[in-house]
Each structure stands twice: as C-alpha cells, then as structure tokens.
Amino acid sequence: MLRAKKRTVIGALAAFSLFGMPLAAYADPSEDPTSGSETQASTPTPSVEASAHVRQTRAVSALVSIPDIQTPGDGDDSQLINQTVETKGVVTAAYPKGENANLKGLEGFTIQTPGTGGTWDPARTASDGLFVFMGKSSATMPSIGDCVVVKGKVAEYSGVKNATAATQSLTQLLPQSITAATDCDPVKPTELSGVPTQDQMEALESMLVLPKDTWTITDNYKTNRYGTLSLTPGTEVLRTATDVVAPGAAAQAYEAENAAKTIDLDDASTTDLTNFKQNGHKERYAYLANGAPARVGYHVTFTKPVVLESRFGSFVFQPTQMTAGNPDRSPVTITGERPAAPSVSGDxxxxxxxxxxxxxxxxxxxxxxxxxxxxxxxxxxxxxxxxxxxxxxxxxxxxxxxxxxxxxxxxxxxxxxxxxxxxxxxxxxxxxxxxxxxxxxxxxxxxxxxxxxxxxxxxxxxxxxxxxxxxxxxxxxxxxxxxxxxxxxxxxxxxxxxxxxxxxxxxxxxxxxxxxxxxxxxxxxxxxxxxxxxxxxxxxxxxxxxxxxxxxxxxxxxxxxxxxxxxxxxxxxxxxxxxxxxxxxxxxxxxxxxxxxxxxxxxxxxxxxxxxxxxxxxxxxxxxxxxxxxxxxxxxxxxxxxxxxxxxxxxxxxxxxxxxxxxxxxxxxxxxxxxxxxxxLITPIAQPPVGPSAQPSDQASTNPSAPAGNPEQSASATKAKQKRSKLASTGVNETIPLALGALVLGVIACAMRRRTL
Incomplete structure (x- = not known):
C-alpha cells in the first residue's frame, strides 16, 4: 500500500474519473525481480464453490475486515502492521508454490471481501482485496472461488531493493492458518475504462478488475525477460514528449500525462526469463510467440478479469493464474498486423x-x-x-x-x-x-x-x-x-x-x-x-x-x-x-x-x-x-x-x-x-521544333484554319505546295521560297527594261 502522505503526488490529474485516463505508476524496467514480485494478467471468473483443498470449516468471531487491514495508520503502512488478525474473503486468484518447476511464481493467493466489487464507488478509500503470501507456510493453498478465513500477521512488501518512503508496497498477510468458511457472497470485478489514479489504485489494491474497451501495447521491451507488456487505454501508443512538444516544462507536463496512462500487464512469475542459470527459458512466453509478435501499437482486449496489485514498486494488472508457461490462460486477446514496406512515389x-x-x-x-x-x-x-x-x-x-x-x-x-x-x-x-x-x-x-x-x-x-x-x-x-x-x-x-x-x-x-x-x-x-x-x-x-x-x-x-x-x-x-x-x-x-x-x-x-x-x-x-x-x-x-x-x-x-x-x-x-x-529528378529533354517534311505528301492539310475551297482549287494549291516543299527544309515555313521568287521576278523585270533602252 502507499502511505497516506504519498497520495499527494497525483497532482491535478487526481480528479480524473476512473473511467477517464488518470495517473498510473510506471515500473522501472531496470529492476530485477526478487522473491515475491512481478506481475501479469490472466483471470478465470471466480467461483463461490469451496474446493476440497480447504477441508476444515469453522465459525470465526471478531474478524477484522479487509478494508480495516488496508487502511493506513499514522505512518506509511497498514494501521495493523505486524499485528496478527483474522479475516474472511473469497479467493479470486491463486499462485501455488511449485506449480511449475521452471518458474518462480507469486506463491500466494488473493482474497476479496464477499459480495464486493462491481460498480466503482467514488467514495471508496480502502480496498476490499488482500494478498496472502504463503512463503514457507505449510498450509494448504485454497483454490479460486473458495470462501476462507485466514489468520496471520500483517506485512508490507515492495520487492524493490533500497526502497524509500516513496516506494509503492503491497499490503499482505503472512498466514498462520487457513480454514474453510461459509456464507461468502460472490464478488464481481470492477470495470475500468482507464488507468486508475494513485488514490483509486490504493482503494482497489488486490481487488478483481476488468479493463474495458480497447487498450494498446505501448512497450514490449521487457516481454522476453520479465513477461510483461506495457499498456495504455485507447488505440494509440504513447509518444515521446519532446517529439510532440518543446523541451522543458511542456515536455515534463506531457510526460506526466503519459505516466498517468500506462500500466503493465504481468505474467504472475518473478523469473528472469533471460537468466540461463534458471530454467524459465524452457517455458512459453505468456504474450509472445512466432506469428504473434505483440508489437508496439497492437491492440489488446481483456477477456477475463485481472487483479490490480503492486509489484516492484508500481501497480500492475496481474492474471489470476500464472500465464508464464501457460499462454492459454491469458486474460487478453492481442490483434494487429506487421506492416509491409510503404509505397513511395517518385522516379x-x-x-x-x-x-x-x-x-x-x-x-x-x-x-x-x-x-x-x-x-x-x-x-x-x-x-x-x-x-x-x-x-x-x-x-x-x-x-x-x-x-x-x-x-x-x-x-x-x-x-x-x-x-x-x-x-x-x-x-x-x-x-x-x-x-x-x-x-x-x-x-x-x-x-x-x-x-x-x-x-x-x-x-x-x-x-x-x-x-x-x-x-x-x-x-x-x-x-x-x-x-x-x-x-x-x-x-x-x-x-x-x-x-x-x-x-x-x-x-x-x-x-x-x-x-x-x-x-x-x-x-x-x-x-x-x-x-x-x-x-x-x-x-x-x-x-x-x-x-x-x-x-x-x-x-x-x-x-x-x-x-x-x-x-x-x-x-x-x-x-x-x-x-x-x-x-x-x-x-x-x-x-x-x-x-x-x-x-x-x-x-x-x-x-x-x-x-x-x-x-x-x-x-x-x-x-x-x-x-x-x-x-x-x-x-x-x-x-x-x-x-x-x-x-x-x-x-x-x-x-x-x-x-x-x-x-x-x-x-x-x-x-x-x-x-x-x-x-x-528526371525530366524529358526538350526537342527542337520540327519543320515541313522534305518529301511530297499525298494527304490534305489538317490545318483547322485553312479555307475550305473547291476541289480544283485545293488540288492546285496542293501541287504548288508540293513544288515549294522540294526546297531545303529551314524550319521557317515558306519565307525563303517567297523571297527567292520575288528576287527572280525583280531580275527579269530589270533585264527587260535594259533591252528597251
């Protein structure tokens, strides 16, 4: 849980609706997972039928409610930190120890106050969900849908090395006994249309939620190592601040909005899948496969509820069962296509x-x-x-x-x-x-x-x-x-x-x-x-x-x-x-x-x-x-x-x-x-104008401005034109033939005049 004084960090965006796009914590990808953390989502709808794993039924008096356990005290942690309490709830998620020999899971289960969930209550201030960390406990792990009473010590866990006062932690119960109970009304997932604000996350910690509408993968860098996908609500990826706005205050404000709109979908395993001293590499990825690349920009739809909880200092969507090694348990469908090379015009x-x-x-x-x-x-x-x-x-x-x-x-x-x-x-x-x-x-x-x-x-x-x-x-x-x-x-x-x-x-x-x-x-x-x-x-x-x-x-x-x-x-x-x-x-x-x-x-x-x-x-x-x-x-x-x-x-x-x-x-x-x-870059070379043909033509002129004379006149004109065309082509039409004719007539006239003198 986040201490009361930490809630002031949400700023002006805290007033955003749960169904808008409010603030969200963002996990540090450089953090290596340690015992008891890292998250992913896959959630079967919980059943209220008790399983055979919890054999003993008992009536419990003086139960402490889960919201009382989740309420912070004067300090940073639960008001009941280090106290032993008994509480009752419906199992909504289960991560048995040793479920997969190649993977380290969360080794616990989540319970929720019977009959809670459903429509979001804006007046909610404390969560009805609680994680029970089994650890070295010899108690039998209950199954999803069981109604149980758990007795144990209240603790806080961040999973982050060198945690500070600002580090998000998970309130949990270290069980001394787990007994079957009765009269647990079913719980319902609370629908989310955006990333909850920090206050809303606190009020929903370890509760069953169902993200609605379309979400988009905005990061997949950690998918092959820690099994997580970073998501944002809507159909668009998150943009780098300085790709959109000027550096400085504008970029800082833009990035604050980005951080408020992203949350990781985890795989309920804490194994580093690239650490080959371990055996996680022998198991299938939860959200990644040949033919299913989970690219940034692909769209995600939740088909099952998930648990909202804190792991490694930030809130995540956690599947209700381990999806690492079990992609068939995935709570989401992922759609998209790899793009072909674009067509670009030009020579x-x-x-x-x-x-x-x-x-x-x-x-x-x-x-x-x-x-x-x-x-x-x-x-x-x-x-x-x-x-x-x-x-x-x-x-x-x-x-x-x-x-x-x-x-x-x-x-x-x-x-x-x-x-x-x-x-x-x-x-x-x-x-x-x-x-x-x-x-x-x-x-x-x-x-x-x-x-x-x-x-x-x-x-x-x-x-x-x-x-x-x-x-x-x-x-x-x-x-x-x-x-x-x-x-x-x-x-x-x-x-x-x-x-x-x-x-x-x-x-x-x-x-x-x-x-x-x-x-x-x-x-x-x-x-x-x-x-x-x-x-x-x-x-x-x-x-x-x-x-x-x-x-x-x-x-x-x-x-x-x-x-x-x-x-x-x-x-x-x-x-x-x-x-x-x-x-x-x-x-x-x-x-x-x-x-x-x-x-x-x-x-x-x-x-x-x-x-x-x-x-x-x-x-x-x-x-x-x-x-x-x-x-x-x-x-x-x-x-x-x-x-x-x-x-x-x-x-x-x-x-x-x-x-x-x-x-x-x-x-x-x-x-x-x-x-x-x-x-x-390439253009045709301009060609010089073409003059009249040097060869006779038997075709009539196609000049649209030529007078339409009678056939005999046309024939005479054509013959005259054919004779003129036998002169060398000059590209200046009939100017030279006319000039030469005038010169010849002038010479003849001059000669005749001399003879008469």
Whole structure:
C-alpha cells in the first residue's frame, strides 16, 4: 500500500474519473525481480464453490475486515502492521508454490471481501482485496472461488531493493492458518475504462478488475525477460514528449500525462526469463510467440478479469493464474498486423538504414573476446571487445539475412547506412570498406545479380574515427556517384560521434531524359545515453541530463548540428538532403538549429522511428534545402524494426525453447526504422521544333484554319505546295521560297527594261 502522505503526488490529474485516463505508476524496467514480485494478467471468473483443498470449516468471531487491514495508520503502512488478525474473503486468484518447476511464481493467493466489487464507488478509500503470501507456510493453498478465513500477521512488501518512503508496497498477510468458511457472497470485478489514479489504485489494491474497451501495447521491451507488456487505454501508443512538444516544462507536463496512462500487464512469475542459470527459458512466453509478435501499437482486449496489485514498486494488472508457461490462460486477446514496406512515389528513392552494428569481423576471431550467451551457453554478440557485432558466424548469418531482406524490400536507389563496421578504427584490418563490401555482396547474392554497389571511402579520412561508421550503397543501373565522397572532420564530432559523410549522385537516364544531380549527407549524432567525460562548468551542465526531456549530451548534439549546417552550405544550389540518426526528437534543440538555418524538416508527420521506455518518437530524420524541397514527393517511415520485441532480434536468437529465430522475414533487423524519401529528378529533354517534311505528301492539310475551297482549287494549291516543299527544309515555313521568287521576278523585270533602252 502507499502511505497516506504519498497520495499527494497525483497532482491535478487526481480528479480524473476512473473511467477517464488518470495517473498510473510506471515500473522501472531496470529492476530485477526478487522473491515475491512481478506481475501479469490472466483471470478465470471466480467461483463461490469451496474446493476440497480447504477441508476444515469453522465459525470465526471478531474478524477484522479487509478494508480495516488496508487502511493506513499514522505512518506509511497498514494501521495493523505486524499485528496478527483474522479475516474472511473469497479467493479470486491463486499462485501455488511449485506449480511449475521452471518458474518462480507469486506463491500466494488473493482474497476479496464477499459480495464486493462491481460498480466503482467514488467514495471508496480502502480496498476490499488482500494478498496472502504463503512463503514457507505449510498450509494448504485454497483454490479460486473458495470462501476462507485466514489468520496471520500483517506485512508490507515492495520487492524493490533500497526502497524509500516513496516506494509503492503491497499490503499482505503472512498466514498462520487457513480454514474453510461459509456464507461468502460472490464478488464481481470492477470495470475500468482507464488507468486508475494513485488514490483509486490504493482503494482497489488486490481487488478483481476488468479493463474495458480497447487498450494498446505501448512497450514490449521487457516481454522476453520479465513477461510483461506495457499498456495504455485507447488505440494509440504513447509518444515521446519532446517529439510532440518543446523541451522543458511542456515536455515534463506531457510526460506526466503519459505516466498517468500506462500500466503493465504481468505474467504472475518473478523469473528472469533471460537468466540461463534458471530454467524459465524452457517455458512459453505468456504474450509472445512466432506469428504473434505483440508489437508496439497492437491492440489488446481483456477477456477475463485481472487483479490490480503492486509489484516492484508500481501497480500492475496481474492474471489470476500464472500465464508464464501457460499462454492459454491469458486474460487478453492481442490483434494487429506487421506492416509491409510503404509505397513511395517518385522516379528516385533514397532511404536510411541502421544496420545495428554490422561487423563482418567476428568476436570469435578476436583474441580474448567474450560474448553474451544464449540458452545453450553459446556466444551470440560481442561483450566488451574491440568489435561490437555478432560473435559467431551463425549469429552473423542471422543478422545479415534480416538486414538484406529489409534493404532489398525497401527497393531504394540510394541507401545511407549507419552503424556499419569501420575495420581500420577497430584495428582489425586496413580495409576501411571491408564490411561494406560484405554487405553489398550479400545484397547482390539475394537479388540474383549485380544490382548494388558501394561508394568507396575517400582518399582522405579522419585520423580519429569510431569503430562504426556511415556509408552509402546504390543501385548501379539507376544511380552513379559524382566525384569522391567527403567526410566532414570537425572537432564537434571527433571522439564523440560519427563524422558526416557527403556524396553527390546523378540519376542514370536515356537519351531522351535528363536528371538533376543531388547530394546526400548522412549523419549519426552523439547518443543520449551518456555525457562526454572531462567536461566542467557550463559545458558539463549543457551535456548532463537536466530533466527537460533531451537527455545527456544535448550540448554536443547542438554543436554537431551547427557544424553540419555550416558544412552543408558548400552544396547551396544543388538539391541536398540531410539524413540519418540525429539522436534528437522532433522538437529538440539540435533539430531547431537546422530548421533555423533554413532546412525543411521533411520527415516525421506522426511516424515513429524509435521506441524507448514505452514512448514512440523519431530520432531518424530527413531535411532538405530549398533546391531539394520542391523535388520531394513524400517521406515515409517503415515500422519494420522499432515496434518489434527485441525477442525477434538476431542477438536474442535461441533465448527461448519455444521462440524460433525468424530468418524468413526482415522484422527486427535493427532497432531503428528506415526513412524512405521519394524524389522527382528526371525530366524529358526538350526537342527542337520540327519543320515541313522534305518529301511530297499525298494527304490534305489538317490545318483547322485553312479555307475550305473547291476541289480544283485545293488540288492546285496542293501541287504548288508540293513544288515549294522540294526546297531545303529551314524550319521557317515558306519565307525563303517567297523571297527567292520575288528576287527572280525583280531580275527579269530589270533585264527587260535594259533591252528597251
């Protein structure tokens, strides 16, 4: 339970109706589950028939009501904390210890005051639900629907290490005895149309609820590890604040509203399914399977009631039985479709693609390099090595097949790549283009012909580069590079990010058409994850996360944007695109630098290229200068990667016995979505006007303005025209023949006059 003084955190939104979209706690994904926590939902409708598991029936006097147990005292916890009480209730959820040898469950059951539930009572201040933690108790676990009296000590449990006064806890009973009882009226689930406020959650703790209408998956990052899905009411995902509003107070208010509209659906297991020292990986996921990817944006409908309770410091929807290992118990149906690549108009297409640390040099060949293990304790990806991609040849094949399928499916003419290996910088090779060649060879092998080529590294490259770089590939039949590429080596990038790469291209056309040359500058700015080291004063403050929504290193990204705007000026007059991963959302400072410099922001428009922390937004962008802007037909993002669970990524292959790596499709080839730009660059060549034919024509004139004379006149005119047409064609119609005739007549007249003199 949350202490009374904690309820003040709900702010102005506390007044929202239970059936609106009120505040909700949001679980910290970094918390590892410990004994007695983590939640998920699946709930059979409780029956009031007592089971044979509770054999003894007794009449109990001086029972303490569940709401009295749930009422806080002067301090933070239950007013009856550490006291032994007896209470009566109907079992609404049951999680038997040892139910599944491979999974650790909640090891207890939930009871609710008989006859309660149903329509929400706004005057409710204390819950009618209570969790009974069996732990080491030797008492027999009752079944759902049993009417029982439980005697035990009142306790509080948060499941969070280093809990503070603000940490949400679960009021529970540690049983000394459990006996069967009679005269328990059935309970009903309380319907919810939104996420309850903090006060409402307290008043519903451990009670049976039924979320109504449509909910949407807004995060699935923890699904393959802890079995949870993050949900929000309605049909739309939650957006990253600074993708929608300005950083600062507006973003903070927007995120507060987001936090009030999300809650996790758990699986009633506390097992870390990626900890291969345990056996959770041998069981099916509750809400994830091949053919059922539970993507961000998919819709969820509750078909069974769930229990609203606190686990690991936040409220969750808990199934009434463990759904981990038992997906058939799921309390929800999940619907949605993986999107096909979008159709983009235009005669030329440019795309971006983050290839997720594509390293053709493998960790298995680097001395001392270790990796992250799969369930068979085989290394999959590199861990703390010079290299940072696939560790084994099998992992590399898995990674490459998805990337190749995705790029070939996009069918762009030029692709700007991010996160491809720079073997020179990693110190494993002198061929800077080694990994790039490997990818192009794989693309061509899949295409069945020499479709793709790469832009080679320029002769001059920076001395200090990252181990990942930017690169270009293009279709040889459609595009040709013009001159060498240029790497912009500026101090704003050195040792902090990947230097921008610029290349001019021209469309390949036939003799009747011409194409405009264009420039693409590919980028990969400094990430938000950390601030540069060795900074002090104002510079350190400008690059430390200050809570305005822009994360770490915002100052560095602003400098990089300014440097990029300066560099791009050299291409004024030529259609130029700025593309790539700017590691900044739409409304953040670095992008404002570019728009203030005159660059048109062409991408976004509600599409999201990245999902982080349950929020969807765009860190991958397209900008155009004034020469390129009118040539752009449209820009679209293909949601092929970011919305997918990481469980489908090559790096998580063989992490679960029941989830096969999907080598036959491109989904989750990376963690960023590609941007696809359509351009109209090709136009017909204007032909010179065509003069009269030099050959006689037997056809009458089709000039609509010609007089309609009689047939004889028409025939005479036609013969005269045929004679005139035997003169050389000049493109000026009959002007020369008339002039020559006049000249001849003049000469004859002059000669005759001389003879008469």
């Amino acid at each position: 030329t297409k440019v795309a971006t693609f983050n290839v997720l640390n594509y390293f053709s040099d493998l960790g298995e060949n680097e001395p001392g390099c270790k990796g992250y293990e799969d369930r068979d304790h085989k290394y999959v990806t590199d861990k703390n090595c010079k290299l940072r991609g696939a560790w084994s040849s099998q992992a590399f094949a898995n990674q490459q097949t998805k990337i190749v399928q995705a790029i070939n499916t996009i069918d762009a003419d030029v692709v700007a790549l991010e996160e491809i290996e720079n073997p020179v910088a990693s110190g494993v090779s002198t061929d800077r283009d080694g990994a790039l060649k490997s990818l192009v060879n794989a693309l061509n092998a899949a295409a069945g012909s020499e479709v793709w080529a790469y832009v080679p590294s320029p002769s001059t490259v920076p001395a200090n580069e990252d181990v990942i770089r930017i690169a270009f590939i293009y279709k040889k039949a459609k595009i040709a590079p013009v001159g060498d590429s240029v790497i912009y080596d500026d101090p704003a990038y050195t040792g902090l990010a990947r230097q921008p790469l610029a290349q001019e291209f021209k469309p390949i056309t036939d003799v009747n058409h011409e194409g405009k040359n264009f420039v693409v500058i590919a980028n990969h700015f400094k990430s938000k994850g950390s601030a540069p080291k060795n900074l002090s004063g104002a510079e350190a403050a400008a690059n430390t996360d200050n809570g305005d929504g822009q994360g770490n290193s915002n100052g560095v990204r602003v400098k990089q944007a300014r440097a990029l705007a300066t560099f791009a000026q050299r291409f004024n007059g030529t259609p130029t695109l700025l593309v790539g991963d700017f590691n900044a959302y739409t409304m953040e400072d670095p992008l404002k630098v570019l728009t203030d410099a005159g660059w048109a922001h062409e991408s976004g428009h509600g599409d999201s290229s990245y999902v982080y922390g349950g929020r969807s937004g765009s860190m991958d962008h397209v900008f155009a200068n004034s020469a390129a802007h009118p040539l752009i037909t449209e820009v679209k993002s293909w949601a092929v990667n970011a919305q997918e669970s990481i469980a489908f990524e090559y790096s998580r292959a063989n992490y679960n016995a029941y989830l096969a790596f999907e080598a036959d499709n491109p989904y989750r080839a990376s963690d960023h979505n590609p941007e696809i730009i359509g351009l109209n």
